[in-house]
Amino acid sequence: MATPGDAKPTYIYKLIPSSSPPPEPLPAVLPVSELDQSSGFIHLSTAKQVPNTLKFFFAGEPRVYVLRLAYDPLEEKKLIRWEDPKAEVCGPRGGEGMFPHLYNGLELGKDEVDSVATWERREGEGWEEIAEREKDWLIY
Template identity: 45%
Template sequence: MPAPLPLPTYLYKILPSAPPSPLPARLPLSDLDRTDGYIHLSTSEQVPGTADKFFGKVSELWLLKIKYEVLAAGTDGDGEVHADKKAEVRWEEVGRGCFAHLYGADLGIGNVQSVDKIEKSGSWAKSLSLE
């Protein structure tokens, strides 16, 4: 599936609990990411719906904010582009839209721009304001 146009500036990884601080070069994969074989990511427009659907019962989330161009370049969690790995972002159709999936790389200090804690006030759609 082709990437959306225009391409997003940022992609987000939603976490139900705080990541280690400081971020390591390789964050542990969620059970879902490990099972599926890729890291699930969302655009700013997709984050509220994804949060409501999969994290509706929690009162706080952590968002990893990642520049799309950094992931598209194949940058791994350690900040390097490894010639022996095929790190790539693939846009794939999932029931309710086209989502970014990161294959062949990890998230970590080298490719995550920021970590933000978000507290829920009503729904996630009302609590999240992303660019």
């Protein structure tokens, strides 16, 4: 689990930059990022972690695609590992706990994705504001 005392998430999220939009309709297997390929797993975030992940890793992006994945089916197949983020990448991220990582041979596709949202920033708007605006879709 993310940290002791945290509730089990209903969904976990994959963030995709505007430069790599997911194909429509979603294929059986989506292309994975260079970061995921080099790490050997797919980086994911909980709903609580999404705003800071956007802030640190998608700061220059005008748009992101947010893939919502149902947690239970992935956990039942023992494909999720909860691991510490590497602080050397963006410094300590206090209060966010462990991050979910998908270990399934780098295959994420339509069978795992519950829903896809496109989030766009308006001029002067930060990702925290977008996450707040999308709080009904961003389920914990």
